[in-house]
Amino acid sequence: MDFKKIANQYKDELLNNVIPFWLENSQDKEYGGYFTCLDRKGNVFDTDKFVWLQGREIWLFSMLYNNVAKKQEWLDCAIQGAEFMKKYGHDGNLNWYFSLDRKGNPLVEPYNIFSYTFATMAFGQLSIATGNKEYADIAKKTFDIVLSKVDNPKGKWNKIYPGTRDLKTFALPMILCNLALEIEPLLDPEFMQKTIDNCIHEVMDVFRRPELGGIIVENVLVDGNKLSDSMDGRLVNPGHSIEAMWFIMDLGKRLNRPELIEQAKDTALIMAEYGWDKEYDGIFYFKDRNGHPTQQLEWDQKLWWVHIETLIAMLKGYQLTGDKKCLEWFERVHDYVWSHFKDSEYPEWFGYLNRRGEVLLPLKGGKWKGCFHVPRGLYQCWQVLESLSNK
Amino acid sequence: MDFKKIANQYKDELLNNVIPFWLENSQDKEYGGYFTCLDRKGNVFDTDKFVWLQGREIWLFSMLYNNVAKKQEWLDCAIQGAEFMKKYGHDGNLNWYFSLDRKGNPLVEPYNIFSYTFATMAFGQLSIATGNKEYADIAKKTFDIVLSKVDNPKGKWNKIYPGTRDLKTFALPMILCNLALEIEPLLDPEFMQKTIDNCIHEVMDVFRRPELGGIIVENVLVDGNKLSDSMDGRLVNPGHSIEAMWFIMDLGKRLNRPELIEQAKDTALIMAEYGWDKEYDGIFYFKDRNGHPTQQLEWDQKLWWVHIETLIAMLKGYQLTGDKKCLEWFERVHDYVWSHFKDSEYPEWFGYLNRRGEVLLPLKGGKWKGCFHVPRGLYQCWQVLESLSNK
Numbered sequence: 001m002d003f004k005k006i007a008n009q010y011k012d013e014l015l016n017n018v019i020p021f022w023l024e025n026s027q028d029k030e031y032g033g034y035f036t037c038l039d040r041k042g043n044v045f046d047t048d049k050f051v052w053l054q055g056r057e058i059w060l061f062s063m064l065y066n067n068v069a070k071k072q073e074w075l076d077c078a079i080q081g082a083e084f085m086k087k088y089g090h091d092g093n094l095n096w097y098f099s100l101d102r103k104g105n106p107l108v109e110p111y112n113i114f115s116y117t118f119a120t121m122a123f124g125q126l127s128i129a130t131g132n133k134e135y136a137d138i139a140k141k142t143f144d145i146v147l148s149k150v151d152n153p154k155g156k157w158n159k160i161y162p163g164t165r166d167l168k169t170f171a172l173p174m175i176l177c178n179l180a181l182e183i184e185p186l187l188d189p190e191f192m193q194k195t196i197d198n199c200i201h202e203v204m205d206v207f208r209r210p211e212l213g214g215i216i217v218e219n220v221l222v223d224g225n226k227l228s229d230s231m232d233g234r235l236v237n238p239g240h241s242i243e244a245m246w247f248i249m250d251l252g253k254r255l256n257r258p259e260l261i262e263q264a265k266d267t268a269l270i271m272a273e274y275g276w277d278k279e280y281d282g283i284f285y286f287k288d289r290n291g292h293p294t295q296q297l298e299w300d301q302k303l304w305w306v307h308i309e310t311l312i313a314m315l316k317g318y319q320l321t322g323d324k325k326c327l328e329w330f331e332r333v334h335d336y337v338w339s340h341f342k343d344s345e346y347p348e349w350f351g352y353l354n355r356r357g358e359v360l361l362p363l364k365g366g367k368w369k370g371c372f373h374v375p376r377g378l379y380q381c382w383q384v385l386e387s388l389s390n391k
Numbered sequence: 392m393d394f395k396k397i398a399n400q401y402k403d404e405l406l407n408n409v410i411p412f413w414l415e416n417s418q419d420k421e422y423g424g425y426f427t428c429l430d431r432k433g434n435v436f437d438t439d440k441f442v443w444l445q446g447r448e449i450w451l452f453s454m455l456y457n458n459v460a461k462k463q464e465w466l467d468c469a470i471q472g473a474e475f476m477k478k479y480g481h482d483g484n485l486n487w488y489f490s491l492d493r494k495g496n497p498l499v500e501p502y503n504i505f506s507y508t509f510a511t512m513a514f515g516q517l518s519i520a521t522g523n524k525e526y527a528d529i530a531k532k533t534f535d536i537v538l539s540k541v542d543n544p545k546g547k548w549n550k551i552y553p554g555t556r557d558l559k560t561f562a563l564p565m566i567l568c569n570l571a572l573e574i575e576p577l578l579d580p581e582f583m584q585k586t587i588d589n590c591i592h593e594v595m596d597v598f599r600r601p602e603l604g605g606i607i608v609e610n611v612l613v614d615g616n617k618l619s620d621s622m623d624g625r626l627v628n629p630g631h632s633i634e635a636m637w638f639i640m641d642l643g644k645r646l647n648r649p650e651l652i653e654q655a656k657d658t659a660l661i662m663a664e665y666g667w668d669k670e671y672d673g674i675f676y677f678k679d680r681n682g683h684p685t686q687q688l689e690w691d692q693k694l695w696w697v698h699i700e701t702l703i704a705m706l707k708g709y710q711l712t713g714d715k716k717c718l719e720w721f722e723r724v725h726d727y728v729w730s731h732f733k734d735s736e737y738p739e740w741f742g743y744l745n746r747r748g749e750v751l752l753p754l755k756g757g758k759w760k761g762c763f764h765v766p767r768g769l770y771q772c773w774q775v776l777e778s779l780s781n782k
Contacts, residue, residue: 161497360691
């Protein structure tokens with residue numbers, strides 16, 4: 001495998017295709033913030049602003065500024081989004097709404113904790129880029145709120161009747177694994193260590209289930225961390241687990257724990273195998289661990305982020321452990337991604353394919369797809385491939 | 392068209408295939424109530440009990456008992472479900488939970504108003520079958536609660552921030568159109584008339600939009616009944632609208648308003664044409680009225696209820712107006728339904744097909760598919776076809 005050549009392919013796609021697409025099409029020059037509902041050509045088809053995606057785009061441009069090049073237009077793009085978010089994204093007490101209209105009026109209440117986690121990432125990364133104390137303060141305070149909400153993330157909007165079947169969800173410790181490293185400079189080291197240890201334990205010892213062949217489940221019972229034989233309790237989201245595994249590998253590297261990296265790499269391989277569609281290729285969105293029908297009607301669709309996160313996990317797995325199976329998986333998914341998600345006629349990538357790999361929705365951005373997984377994935381793969389090519 | 396022959400096809404499928412399937416497989420003989428998560432062969436794959444579907448199955452067996460034959464096993468089936476619902480389905484004040492575990496412990500809070508509407512239908516129809524005053528009382532009181540919730544159906548679980556973009560949804564007046572006729576004997580005539588007039592006005596004069604060629608939209612702004620250029624405001628659900636049109640035709644017949652019937656028939660034809668997939672046949676689940684990508688990933692799937700409700704609407708449209716286009720649509724959808732949704736190997740029908748008409752989930756019942764649309768549709772079609780054959 002010609003690592004240098006492929007590194008350049010990812011770098012070029014990032015810097016000359018995907019980033020210009022978002023810089024040019026997503027910025028709302030009139031009201032600030034970002035449009036994310038962009039059609040195949042980049043035209044805005046809806047002006048609502050989703051707080052997850054506002055935070056993620058701020059983060060992405062700040063991260064590029066911090067790690068790739070000190071381009072003023074990247075920093076300006078991040079700052080204008082952050083100023084919009086600072087003013088309109090929350091209720092005055094850093095309770096982050098889910099969505100806003102174009103002008104910043106709140107549309108959906110702050111019920112979703114991932115609005116908070118991505119705000120934390122955004123303001124944390126931007127505070128590094130700018131040295132702005134106010135941004136750092138927003139990140140730190142929002143992170144504290146996230147931690148205070150761990151036991152009931154949806155708060156008063158939680159529809160689960162308490163006591164009958166109390167589940168906890170994989171998404172939260174999984175995101176915290178990533179977030180802790182993101183805002184490490186802002187945290188007290190001892191507190192940081194405790195938070196990370198707890199997240200690693202939850203992800204690898206609670207949601208990862210050796211009795212099921214080492215797959216990761218999306219929900220377990222709070223009481224005793226036991227499996228639940230219910231729709232939520234049987235749910236498996238292979239892409240989600242694989243994404244978490246590269247977060248864990250990053251932590252393993254940071255903490256110098258090779259056994260943790262090895263376990264994460266093995267789990268990523270298990271989940272890729274588990275999620276792969278042997279009939280039409282690609283990785284399924286959802287599966288039921290007992291093979292029952294899922295409640296998610298979109299279970300068989302092929303989503304961009306699932307595949308892009310798999311590319312990252314496999315490259316990191318190979319880089320950190322040398323396991324050739326990771327490289328084989330990278331090549332397989334690389335071929336699928338570039339022949340299915342990349343749009344050969346217009347910039348940026350498709351997000352939603354049907355089981356056969358045909359385009360289901362021709363959008364380049366929407367309510368859930370913004371300036372995040374594609375450019376982050378291209379950046380991460382570029383970096384790892386570059387370092388492999390220098391070996 | 393041989394109405395008698397086709398009437399018998401629907402009757403036979405109802406009485407000798409679908410009803411035995413639910414009688415045999417769905418009743419929980421140990422704890423009461425109904426299982427609805429049934430695989431292709433009728434085996435239970437999940438024991439949770441969904442209050443919508445409990446109510447709908449009580450209604451269906453009561454309705455058959457009232458209208459088809461005084462079979463004791465039908466009445467027993469309805470009564471055992473109702474006793475389970477009476478005991479476990481609500482919080483003691485007729486606030487109906489969304490779901491319960493097998494034993495009846497609440498799982499999801501009473502956030503969903505359709506748990507209430509189907510409880511009303513269930514206890515109303517069963518009170519007619521049994522003459523039981525307590526059942527009638529539950530139906531009437533629950534109906535009053537439904538009406539009291541019209542302005543904020545989700546109550547404290549509503550995540551919409553008030554004042555920015557207040558929408559109202561088609562589903563509620565649409566269901567009330569049907570519900571009012573269902574429990575007419577329990578209501579004060581004047582109150583009933585007012586409720587019905589209001590629902591007809593909402594459905595036909597607010598959600599039906601002549602400026603869009605007469606299609607029905609799923610959401611409009613509360614303020615001024617105006618269209619909203621947002622994801623929710625652009626949403627069209629053809630099956631939903633078509634189902635509503637046979638409710639309106641029933642009301643038109645009851646109220647002796649031929650012009651209303653004519654308008655409902657025309658609207659059903661418009662929506663069938665609008666929703667039809669010209670490439671793969673079948674009716675789409677969702678569309679965006681401006682042709683933008685929907686937020687619903689399942690937009691292109693073919694759902695059983697959409698097609699079955701269309702059969703009913705087209706037959707009633709033909710019966711009440713003589714419009715031959717209705718008969719053509721009936722034949723087209725009849726062919727699609729019997730060749731795609733009917734399972735030729737095992738009883739009951741598939742519910743979820745992909746765009747190509749291939750089975751997406753092999754279940755016969757689940758969280759949303761219970762003993763309702765298939766048997767109600769078979770019953771309704773049988774009745775109309777039978778009456779057409781006697782002309």
